[in-house]
Amino acid sequence: MGLSDTLRPSLLASNGENWITSPELVRSNLHFEPKIFVSSATHLLANPNLTSGHLFRADILFDSSGILKTPAEKERETASSEDVSVDVHQELAVEPLPAPAFDSFSLTRTILRRFIPRKQKLDHTLDQTCHFYSQTAVMQDQGVKVERCLLIYLPHFSSEEQVPFYHPCVRGLGFLYEFSRPLFGDSDSTSKGTGTLSLHFIPFSHGIPETVPYRLERTCLALLSTHVRLARSPSAKFNTTGSQPKPYKDNIIPQHVVQTTYARLKDKYASILIQNWAEVTEPSKHVFEDIAIAAFLIELWKIMYTQNSCNGQEECEKRKSATSSFPGFVDIACGNGVLVYLLHAEGYKGWGFDARRRKSWEKYPPSTQDRLKESICIPSIFRSAASEQIPDTVETNDGVFEKDTFIISNHADELTIWTPLLGALAQPTSPLPFLAIPCCSHSISGSKYRYPPPKKPSAKSNTEGQPNEKHSQDTQPSTGDLKALRATKLAERDDPGLPSSTYGALTAKTVSLAEELGYDVEKTLMRIPSTRNIGIIGGLNTWKASKGNQGNSTGESWDSGEMEDRVRQVVEREAMKDGGLKAAAGIWIDRSLGLHRGQGRGKVKGGEQHG
Numbered sequence: 214m215g216l217s218d219t220l221r222p223s224l225l226a227s228n229g230e231n232w233i234t235s236p237e238l239v240r241s242n243l244h245f246e247p248k249i250f251v252s253s254a255t256h257l258l259a260n261p262n263l264t265s266g267h268l269f270r271a272d273i274l275f276d277s278s279g280i281l282k283t284p285a286e287k288e289r290e291t292a293s294s295e296d297v298s299v300d301v302h303q304e305l306a307v308e309p310l311p312a313p314a315f316d317s318f319s320l321t322r323t324i325l326r327r328f329i330p331r332k333q334k335l336d337h338t339l340d341q342t343c344h345f346y347s348q349t350a351v352m353q354d355q356g357v358k359v360e361r362c363l364l365i366y367l368p369h370f371s372s373e374e375q376v377p378f379y380h381p382c383v384r385g386l387g388f389l390y391e392f393s394r395p396l397f398g399d400s401d402s403t404s405k406g407t408g409t410l411s412l413h414f415i416p417f418s419h420g421i422p423e424t425v426p427y428r429l430e431r432t433c434l435a436l437l438s439t440h441v442r443l444a445r446s447p448s449a450k451f452n453t454t455g456s457q458p459k460p461y462k463d464n465i466i467p468q469h470v471v472q473t474t475y476a477r478l479k480d481k482y483a484s485i486l487i488q489n490w491a492e493v494t495e496p497s498k499h500v501f502e503d504i505a506i507a508a509f510l511i512e513l514w515k516i517m518y519t520q521n522s523c524n525g526q527e528e529c530e531k532r533k534s535a536t537s538s539f540p541g542f543v544d545i546a547c548g549n550g551v552l553v554y555l556l557h558a559e560g561y562k563g564w565g566f567d568a569r570r571r572k573s574w575e576k577y578p579p580s581t582q583d584r585l586k587e588s589i590c591i592p593s594i595f596r597s598a599a600s601e602q603i604p605d606t607v608e609t610n611d612g613v614f615e616k617d618t619f620i621i622s623n624h625a626d627e628l629t630i631w632t633p634l635l636g637a638l639a640q641p642t643s644p645l646p647f648l649a650i651p652c653c654s655h656s657i658s659g660s661k662y663r664y665p666p667p668k669k670p671s672a673k674s675n676t677e678g679q680p681n682e683k684h685s686q687d688t689q690p691s692t693g694d695l696k697a698l699r700a701t702k703l704a705e706r707d708d709p710g711l712p713s714s715t716y717g718a719l720t721a722k723t724v725s726l727a728e729e730l731g732y733d734v735e736k737t738l739m740r741i742p743s744t745r746n747i748g749i750i751g752g753l754n755t756w757k758a759s760k761g762n763q764g765n766s767t768g769e770s771w772d773s774g775e776m777e778d779r780v781r782q783v784v785e786r787e788a789m790k791d792g793g794l795k796a797a798a799g800i801w802i803d804r805s806l807g808l809h810r811g812q813g814r815g816k817v818k819g820g821e822q823h824g
Contacts, residue, residue: 388410389413
């Protein structure tokens with residue numbers, strides 16, 4: 214029996230609209246409270262991409278409760294606050310649709326959102342009004358109190374032809390959650406209450422349709438299941454935004470800003486990059502990841518290098534301002550060179566190097582090829598300490614880059630923890646700003662190494678470092694039970710940036726070294742198709758504070774000799790893991806030459822050989 218055979222009028226139809234439902238669209242014996250349903254529904258309102266892969270996001274244009282933030286409000290709350298270019302009045306140009314009345318229900322909240330599709334050349338945006346209602350009824354004869362939550366979705370279209378592909382082909386959609394609990398006993402115990410969630414919709418046809426398209430049936434069932442799954446999940450707990458906030462997500466640049474630039478870059482460059490891919494690896498993953506990183510960097514650099522606020526000027530004017538004052542970048546361990554190509558094509562001057570030349574480099578325009586160098590990085594501290602000889606035919610660099618250069622360390626592996634060290638050595642009085650996205654964990658010598666989780670702060674801290682660190686592999690907790698261990702492992706899977714994971718420990722180590730050298734450090738979860746997605750930004754606040762100072766990036770002043778001594782002390786301390794400075798330098802040079810000759814693992818990104 215199909216869905217069309219079980220359709221019937223809905224209790225919501227009492228308001229005169231053609232609301233219908235079906236026993237197939239009901240889930241019973243649920244045990245989460247109404248406030249949990251409201252919070253999970255709010256989370257889905259803000260993140261429609263969880264139910265449709267065709268959507269980027271939903272921009273909130275209005276929330277009567279003020280809980281979900283508009284694009285302009287998000288920009289004000291992040292690092293880009295002083296460069297807000299969103300016109301608030303333009304956001305409110307669309308009015309929410311009036312809230313229909315439902316018997317005995319009270320309107321509690323109204324939200325207006327705008328769907329942003331991934332493929333904006335194929336699908337158009339769509340505005341949608343969402344109304345929350347509530348109702349409480351006491352049934353003395355049954356000894357229960359019933360709490361009802363109603364959520365109504367009203368899309369802003371008038372005909373079936375206007376419905377975009379990613380939206381169900383209905384005039385309206387509703388979710389009704391009814392939760393019954395005993396009048397007597399512990400009212401806070403959800404185990405003594407049960408709930409029922411049902412889905413209702415308004416078809417375009419009059420009355421009850423004879424048939425329901427399979428796609429609509431599948432979509433309704435999927436939406437119902439998603440609501441139940443999120444509300445039942447162990448991580449579900451009540452809060453106003455309907456999600457557990459991740460402090461490092463969208464904290465530097467708002468989601469909508471990065472995604473808008475990503476969509477523009479993808480439309481402009483993705484096709485040609487994939488067509489001309491010359492590596493053995495699958496192209497789309499690498500291309501889309503580097504486009505996403507380029508989008509983030511472009512928006513980050515607008516914050517750092519645009520001298521003045523745009524005051525409503527066109528976006529292209531803001532981009533020109535950023536590129537004209539941009540001091541240049543270097544992409545260390547640049548791999549296939551896609552990032553260098555993209556940034557150069559967008560007007561940002563810079564270059565990249567890698568220990569081994571890639572086939573893809575020959576596919577780029579000559580102007581980009583000139584900016585890709587086959588070179589191995591031998592930091593000056595290692596070069597002076599090592600006894601190994603480097604062949605004259607091998608091009609090298611010491612990591613001392615030009616003044617104010619922005620360092621990109623994208624899955625640079627061996628160079629990851631060197632990133633802040635190179636920035637400090639290149640410009641001791643004002644270390645170079647950087648973005649590091651860690652991947653595989655290596656020691657200062659380049660050897661594979663798993664850093665221990667950072668120690669919790671104590672009354673006595675070891676300022677001389679930790680020379681007694683051991684090469685541990687997945688150490689087990691000394692105390693606790695299997696339940697606690699399982700919870701820790703699940704948390705690591707959901708958030709690889711936790712310090713207890715290998716990746717989290719590497720991230721914490723990189724942050725620690727940067728802070729030890731005087732960097733102000735920010736962390737953010739990058740929106741890239743990779744589980745290795747934590748971005749570490751060094752020097753952002755220093756550069757923001759220096760705006761208007763003719764490009765002088767000097768924040769806290771450091772004596773050149775003092776900084777060089779400090780870096781050397783850090784390197785010597787970290788080299789103790791490998792037998793001292795001379796031994797670590799020898800290992801570094803041997804591994805670098807091996808990478809140059811194409812021996813060993815090659816350039817790795819995300820566990821796969823990077824093109």
